[in-house]
Structure formats: structure tokens, C-alpha cells
Amino acid sequence: MGRVIGVLVLGLGGVAILLTLGIWQMQRLAWKEAILAEITARIAAAPVALPAAPDPEVDRYLPVALDGRFDPAFVRVLVSQKGIGAGYRIIAALETAAGRRVLVDRGVIPVAATMPAATADDLRVIGNLHWPDERDGFTPENDLAGNLWFARDVTALAAHLGAEPVLVIAREITPPEAAITPLPVGIGNIPNDHLSYAITWFSLAIVWLGMTLFLLWRIRRRLG
Numbered sequence: 001m002g003r004v005i006g007v008l009v010l011g012l013g014g015v016a017i018l019l020t021l022g023i024w025q026m027q028r029l030a031w032k033e034a035i036l037a038e039i040t041a042r043i044a045a046a047p048v049a050l051p052a053a054p055d056p057e058v059d060r061y062l063p064v065a066l067d068g069r070f071d072p073a074f075v076r077v078l079v080s081q082k083g084i085g086a087g088y089r090i091i092a093a094l095e096t097a098a099g100r101r102v103l104v105d106r107g108v109i110p111v112a113a114t115m116p117a118a119t120a121d122d123l124r125v126i127g128n129l130h131w132p133d134e135r136d137g138f139t140p141e142n143d144l145a146g147n148l149w150f151a152r153d154v155t156a157l158a159a160h161l162g163a164e165p166v167l168v169i170a171r172e173i174t175p176p177e178a179a180i181t182p183l184p185v186g187i188g189n190i191p192n193d194h195l196s197y198a199i200t201w202f203s204l205a206i207v208w209l210g211m212t213l214f215l216l217w218r219i220r221r222r223l224g
Contacts, residue, residue: 011212022201029194056131066125068096077149093163101163107182127170128185
């Protein structure tokens with residue numbers, strides 16, 4: 001009898017813990033979905049003027065509108081798009097009508113494409129402020145001689161192109177630039193794995209319960 005009680009305590013306790021972890025992940029899922037919905041709404045909001053001193057936390061994803069001209073110098077950042085393949089993000093400094101120089105992620109060109117010359121005309125850029133965190137211990141060092149970068153490091157890009165450490169991810173450039181396709185900021189790269197974690201915990205709870213019932217069945221058979 002004592003063995004049966006021990007198995008019940010262990011089995012039900014384990015199931016309770018696993019169910020608690022699954023419920024906690026479902027709560028985290030609701031929290032994360034609310035954050036993603038807020039970010040999505042912020043990204044799509046009406047653009048405003050560029051703040052005097054943008055803050056990486058407060059102003060992340062802020063929609064802005066800029067008028068100015070691109071500097072002829074640019075940086076290529078290697079990127080891979082699902083279903084499309086490899087390409088280069090083109091990042092350049094935009095000198096605004098107010099005399100500021102800010103970084104603009106103009107969009108993507110295919111790896112095999114030739115970079116078109118920058119127009120000398122005035123442009124309007126509508127996009128979102130962003131400070132991507134793309135560099136980790138596995139990211140290769142940038143090839144400055146070959147103008148090939150492997151991450152959008154805003155501080156390094158600003159120093160290299162002589163601009164403020166402010167990056168605008170273009171979603172619309174008027175007039176449009178030939179051969180460059182804007183790649184707007186979105187929530188696709190923000191991880192949200194809480195549902196899969198919840199399913200894992202709930203599945204383990206079912207397995208644990210099944211093992212407990214099986215063990216109790218075997219004990220009962222031995223006791224006759």
C-alpha cells in the first residue's frame with residue numbers, strides 16, 4: 001500500500017508541476033502576443049519628424065519621414081530572405097534638409113545585381129527607427145576592403161559612414177530607387193516560441209500521467 005501511495009504522490013506531483021509550467025507558458029504567450037501587437041501598431045503608425053536625439057529604447061520602431069539626399073558612399077550587408085535567397089542590404093547616409101546625417105537602410109539588391117549610382121535628386125524616405133542587435137560570437141568580422149558587412153551594427157556603421165548612430169529602415173522611398181527593394185522592419189525576427197514550449201510541457205504531463213497509471217497497474221497486478 002505504501003508503494004502505491006508513493007507512486008501516486010510522485011506521479012500526481014509531477015503532473016501538477018508540468019501542467020503549471022504549461023499554463024505559465026500560455027500566460028507568457030498572451031503577454032508576448034500583446035507586445036507584438038503593440039509593436040505592429042507602432043510600426044504602421046503615421047510617420048513623424050525625426051526626433052532631435054532618438055533614444056534606442058524609447059524610439060525603437062518609431063515611424064519617421066525624412067527629406068534629403070543620399071551620400072554616394074554605401075555599405076553592403078549580407079542578408080538571406082526566405083524563398084528569395086541571398087542579397088545585400090544597402091545602407092547609406094542621408095543628409096537631411098536640416099543638415100543632419102543619418103543612416104538609412106535603403107533596401108535589398110540581389111547578390112548578382114550591380115549597385116545603381118546614387119541619385120543627386122532630393123528624396124523622401126518614410127521608415128522606422130531601429131537599432132538591430134545582429135552580431136554575436138559566430139558573426140564573421142566585416143570585410144571593409146570588400147565592402148561586405150555581416151551585421152547591422154549601428155555604431156560601427158555610423159562611424160564608417162560619418163553619420164549619427166541612428167538607423168532608419170526604409171519602407172518607402174520617393175521617387176523609388178531602381179533595383180533596390182525596400183525591406184521594411186517587421187516582427188518576423190522577434191522570437192515567440194511560448195506555444196511550442198507549452199505544448200511540450202503539456203505533452204510531458206500526459207506522458208508522466210500515462211507512466212504513473214501504467215506503474216500503478218503493474219503494482220496492482222503483482223499484489224494480485
